[in-house]
């Protein structure tokens with residue numbers, strides 16, 4: 001308890017210092033939800049956002065929250081989905097990719113290997129909530145999975161030390177572990193994965209490690225596209241009927257329901273909301 005209080009204090013003072021000297025940079029790095037918290041002055045809305053945060057990020061996309069596995073069952077995969085990549089922080093300063101995403105040694109390599117030394121600090125790529133802190137001797141070694149507010153999950157493998165606990169909220173750029181060579185490796189490196197509903201997406205499509213930047217502000221996932229590993233057959237059959245939207249400023253449940261030709265009750269059922277819920281810009285809603 002003591003430690004987490006100190007950590008909060010450190011983050012709070014760091015935030016205050018940054019605001020005074022480089023406010024623009026800080027705003028650019030913040031998760032959309034943090035920016036929203038600042039911009040809304042309705043206490044009720046702030047309470048609602050906090051309640052959503054305390055459940056888990058991207059609640060309407062993911063069927064559940066478990067602390068055991070990287071993969072998941074029961075996710076309904078939309079035909080396409082666009083991620084907001086703003087606020088990304090490189091998980092490691094190294095620019096050197098030692099092994100790309102794709103087939104390797106007769107099986108699928110579902111992430112990128114990035115050069116690192118044992119003990120190098122590993123940072124959270126986006127703000128989110130720690131889902132898994134686990135050990136797999138024959139594979140990931142010591143690893144961490146974070147679910148982010150933009151709908152992505154990131155996986156960090158072969159760590160020498162994990163600095164976070166399951167269900168802890170983290171900010172983009174916060175240290176989460178130390179690089180290492182645990183699990184199935186030939187040398188120290190960070191194995192970095194980006195997943196959407198359990199499906200591994202090539203991180204190089206979103207992040208340019210040699211340039212230390214995002215490829216673009218957004219990335220659109222297509223369920224039938226290349227450079228991905230589909231872990232589920234169910235994806236194709238459900239792809240036509242599931243649709244997600246990102247709420248725009250001023251939109252209400254009634255307006256979204258009208259636009260997508262479904263009832264408010266159905267919309268509430270799909271998103272685990274009550275009819276009195278006030279929507280907020282940036283909120284992800286399932287509409288079919």
Ligand SMILES: [Zn+2]
Pocket residue numbers: 099109111112113190191192
């Ligand atoms: Zn790897």
